[in-house]
Structure formats: C-alpha cells, structure tokens
Amino acid sequence: MQGNIVVYDVGSTYTKAAAFRLEEGKLSFLGRGQSLTTIENIGKGAKRAEESVRKQGIELEKDVKRYSSCSAAGGLRMVALGYMPRVTVKAAKEVAMTAGARVMQVISADEPLNYRREVLLEINPDIILLSGGTDGGDEKCVLENAEMICKLPSQATVIVACNKSAQRKVSQKLMKAGIRCVCVPNILPTIHELRVKSARESIHEQFIRQITQGKGLVEFREGLADQRVVPTPGAVLLASELLAKGTYEEEGIGALILVDIGGATTDIHSVLPELEELAIEERGLVINNEKQFSYRTVEGNLGMRVSATGIPETVGTEAIIHAGGQNCKATGEEVLRFACHLETYPDYVPQTEEERVLERALATCAINVSLRRHAGHYAKVSDPVMGIMAGTAVGRDLRNVGKVLCVGGMFVHSDPEEGKEVLEHCFENPGISLFPVEKPQIVLDRDYLLYAMGVLSRHYPDAVLRFLKEYVEEGVEQI
Structure with a gap:
C-alpha cells in the first residue's frame, strides 16, 4: 500500500515523519520515522525523516501531500496588556494556550505607566496582546497603552483584542506610528465569556512568520500542501478536541x-x-x-x-520513593542524584531496573x-x-x-x-x-x-x- 500523505513534526531535537494512506474516506497509518533536526536547514532533517520511513519498505506516491507541525521555534515572547489584573492574566493564558507563544509578563492598569514601559523595553516581545474592557466598557486604559507602545522602539506585532468601541482608535494610532497590528474580536466581550479563537489564530500566523526566517524553512513550507504550519501543542489539542x-x-x-x-x-x-x-x-x-x-x-x-x-x-523525595512502590529501594539522596543526572544529561536512558523504577x-x-x-x-x-x-x-x-x-x-x-x-x-x-x-x-x-x-x-x-x-x-x- 502506497502512502499519499506525510505529516512532519519539526522539533528542537528530532524531526518526525508519519506516513498515511487516505482512500475513499478511510485513513490508514503505514509507519513513522525520525531524524535529528538540522538547524542549518530544516528541510534536510525532514527529508531524512521521510527517508527513514521509506527504508521500512513503505512506498510513497509521486504526488504525496505533505503537512507539518513545528515546535522548534521555541515559542514567541508575548506580553499582555489589559485592564483588570485577574481577568487579563486569565485571558492572556487562554489566548497563548497551544498557540506557539510564551506569556512573559501580564500587566494591568494597576501598574504605573513607567513600569509598563520598562517591562516592554526589557522583554522586547515578539507579540503584544492589547486587551482591556468589555464591549462598551473602559477605553481609557487601552488607548493609554497604545500611545505608550507608539513611543517605543519595538518590532513587536500588536494584536488588538480589546473593547470593540476602542479598536478603531487604537489601530489608527498604531498604524500611524508604523507599528504592525492585527485587529481581532474582543477576547472578553462580557464578564461571562472568553473568545480566544481569533486571537489565537493570529498568534499562529506570527509563529509561522518567525519560523520561516530560519534557513531552509521557506523552501520547506513551499513543499507542503498547506503552508499553515501548526504549533505542535496546538496540533495535539486539535486532535483531542475533534475526538471528544x-x-x-x-x-x-x-x-x-x-x-x-x-x-x-x-x-x-x-x-x-x-x-x-x-x-x-x-x-x-x-x-x-x-x-x-x-x-x-x-x-x-x-x-x-x-x-x-x-x-x-x-x-x-519521600513522595517519589513511595510512588516507586516496593521495588523502589532508593534513598532520598539517591533520588536527588538521579534527578540531577537526568537534568544534566537530557539524552540519558535509564540502564538498570532500579533507574527505570525511579523514572516511573x-x-x-x-x-x-x-x-x-x-x-x-x-x-x-x-x-x-x-x-x-x-x-x-x-x-x-x-x-x-x-x-x-x-x-x-x-x-x-x-x-x-x-x-x-x-x-x-x-x-x-x-x-x-x-x-x-x-x-x-x-x-x-x-x-x-x-x-x-x-x-x-x-x-x-x-x-x-x-x-x-x-x-x-x-x-x-x-x-
């Protein structure tokens, strides 16, 4: 059976490739392989991963469709600016979830303007999530934040996800200052509701823009049936959502x-x-x-x-020893030593049954x-x-x-x-x-x-x- 679909996952260490056959609405898994990720040219690692699939005797059709997820970019640095502290924290985390972004700082209107400016200068984020105010609610905070951003030497993309009444004014300020911005529906239209899908998709797009700056990634994407490379955690969540x-x-x-x-x-x-x-x-x-x-x-x-x-x-350490059950004979000191060893040598594979018990x-x-x-x-x-x-x-x-x-x-x-x-x-x-x-x-x-x-x-x-x-x-x- 020949494969007509290959899906890559480009990771920081390994690039994986899985081959499938889709015929008359039925999807069949044929096999998977992997190769070390080639930082100097991401396409080379993908080709080697695909070749490891072929070496298992799996043939691929000439017009095979290729897709990919990626976690090798390390995550975009994101700072969220909002109005109320607890609400902004929750909204920012929900937006960033599985979208290829790391929330570096969440700042509310309670913080002085000088503090907000210093945080943005120090972190120099890839993305600024500009939220604040339910629809028809507060506008002052988000306009104040927009004016501050306009005065900073930042290359960040600003995702405008605030009170819909203020979005036009905010985007006009940012565009006039030459700052790239994307307007999406308010992530908090009411105090009962979070709407994060559009903001999350915008972060996906920024994620793709970042990884395509790497060597070989433009050519790699051009060989895909869908150039929308999905962040790996997001792909896993999409699968679980569909299944449920x-x-x-x-x-x-x-x-x-x-x-x-x-x-x-x-x-x-x-x-x-x-x-x-x-x-x-x-x-x-x-x-x-x-x-x-x-x-x-x-x-x-x-x-x-x-x-x-x-x-x-x-x-x-006592909880870890207890979790190991009767087969765990390690002392607290040995538990710590083993954990330190794993942290120092991330490629280490446990060699003895005692080590395997500790790992479990x-x-x-x-x-x-x-x-x-x-x-x-x-x-x-x-x-x-x-x-x-x-x-x-x-x-x-x-x-x-x-x-x-x-x-x-x-x-x-x-x-x-x-x-x-x-x-x-x-x-x-x-x-x-x-x-x-x-x-x-x-x-x-x-x-x-x-x-x-x-x-x-x-x-x-x-x-x-x-x-x-x-x-x-x-x-x-x-x-």
Whole structure:
C-alpha cells in the first residue's frame, strides 16, 4: 500500500515523519520515522525523516501531500496588556494556550505607566496582546497603552483584542506610528465569556512568520500542501478536541483528559463537550471558572529531563520513593542524584531496573501534581463573597471523564502495562479533587500520532475522527 500523505513534526531535537494512506474516506497509518533536526536547514532533517520511513519498505506516491507541525521555534515572547489584573492574566493564558507563544509578563492598569514601559523595553516581545474592557466598557486604559507602545522602539506585532468601541482608535494610532497590528474580536466581550479563537489564530500566523526566517524553512513550507504550519501543542489539542466533540457526520467519544509529559513540562488538556451547552450566565464570571470547552494547564517545572529536579523540589523525595512502590529501594539522596543526572544529561536512558523504577516514580509524581492543579476541587470552607458553600464543586470538573490519552516519550518507549500503572496511580485517592468518578480507560499514544491527527483534522475531519476512534479502542484493548 502506497502512502499519499506525510505529516512532519519539526522539533528542537528530532524531526518526525508519519506516513498515511487516505482512500475513499478511510485513513490508514503505514509507519513513522525520525531524524535529528538540522538547524542549518530544516528541510534536510525532514527529508531524512521521510527517508527513514521509506527504508521500512513503505512506498510513497509521486504526488504525496505533505503537512507539518513545528515546535522548534521555541515559542514567541508575548506580553499582555489589559485592564483588570485577574481577568487579563486569565485571558492572556487562554489566548497563548497551544498557540506557539510564551506569556512573559501580564500587566494591568494597576501598574504605573513607567513600569509598563520598562517591562516592554526589557522583554522586547515578539507579540503584544492589547486587551482591556468589555464591549462598551473602559477605553481609557487601552488607548493609554497604545500611545505608550507608539513611543517605543519595538518590532513587536500588536494584536488588538480589546473593547470593540476602542479598536478603531487604537489601530489608527498604531498604524500611524508604523507599528504592525492585527485587529481581532474582543477576547472578553462580557464578564461571562472568553473568545480566544481569533486571537489565537493570529498568534499562529506570527509563529509561522518567525519560523520561516530560519534557513531552509521557506523552501520547506513551499513543499507542503498547506503552508499553515501548526504549533505542535496546538496540533495535539486539535486532535483531542475533534475526538471528544466529533463532527456533523461523526459522533465523538465525549469528555476526555490528555496527559502530555515531556522533558521540560507536564501539560494537561481536558475537553468537556457538555460545557458548550451551558448558557453564558451559567458559566459564571470569567475570573473564577474553568468552564471552557477546552482547557489546558502547563507545569513548567515538572519535566522528565531538563526540569527533572523540579519534581523532588515540589513533592519531596519521600513522595517519589513511595510512588516507586516496593521495588523502589532508593534513598532520598539517591533520588536527588538521579534527578540531577537526568537534568544534566537530557539524552540519558535509564540502564538498570532500579533507574527505570525511579523514572516511573518521577513521572507518577509529576503527572499527579499536574492533574490536581488542573482539576477542580470540593470547597473546604464557605466563601460568602463568591457565593460558594463548603462542599461545593469549584473549578474544572473532571468527574464524568471516561478516557485519558497519554502522550510523551515515556509512554512511547516503556512497557504498556507500566505506562498504564503510572496513570492509574495518579488517579488513586482523589481526596477533594474533582477526578473521574469511575475508573477511566487509559490510552497510550505509542505511535506518536496525535500531532499528525491534529494537523490533518483541518483538512479531513471525518476520516481523522474515524481513525482516532479506532486508534483509541485499539489502545484500550492492547493494554
């Protein structure tokens, strides 16, 4: 069977290539390969990754269509300027989620103008997110920020996502000063609602503009069927959203959690389709709810390699030893030494069973902490101001989730049963956390295909959804 689709993922270390056959609405996975990413010319690494697929005996059609995601650019530096502190923080994080941007600083109107100016000069961001005011609300703050930006020697692109009444005045000021700006719908039209899709897509475009400045990337994009290279975390989230929600033609599988543990961070996504049916008023105020259809949290100090020491610093060595079970004979000092070694040598692969037990214990603790920070909880005490009684469910409610998808190197390279055990330990003893009521089904992305599914979902959603549903069911049966 010849492949007619190839999807790349250009990472900082490796470039992956996955080959597929799409015929009569059915998508089939043929194989995948990888090669070291070639910083001097990104196209060379992609060709080598594709060649590693061919060496497995997989033939590709002459007119094969190629697509790509990318995480090699390192993320755009973004500063968010807004009106109210807590609202601006939440909106900025939601906009940046999976869009290829890193929120370096969030600044509200409470900060003096001189401070705002100094932050922008020091960070020199690639993107400035200019928010502030619900539609018909405050205009003064965003106009003040626009005037300040006009006086700075900045090359940043300004995404104007503020009160719609002020957008025209703001964009005119910026354009007159020769500053590149993009106007998108207000990310906070009412106090009950966040609308981040348009702003996020604008960041995608800036992400693509940045990576195309690298050597060979212009030529690489020209060889793709779709030149809209998707940031890798965004591609993974697109796949999980499609799988949970479904399409007009094909039903999804419902609420799910996606655990993505990497060398530097542990990311948790949850997709809860039932929340789309809530009226705006039922969602509550934006500043204190997580009732979005799709939600992601990132723990930047909990990773399996370059931030490995962050795990014992967060939970303590005793918790890691306990997570390792009866097979873990390490002392606290040995746990710290092993974490330091992983951080110093990120390419290191555990050589002994004792080291493998420790690695699984570190992963268990990283995922457990990340899940508890992502999930909501039962309130311990009443809060009359917020209208919360003791015992009330607050925050992200995961009680009805039925499946947990797992992404990351440890799930690709470890024994399936061991990977499943790591996740099952994480959901034990939920305490006050709003974890799934019934034991969820665990699915390991052992072929590392979710990124590819997210990229292809933009073009072949029904075929991708059918493939994903079969992929998930096979994953459940194999464990």
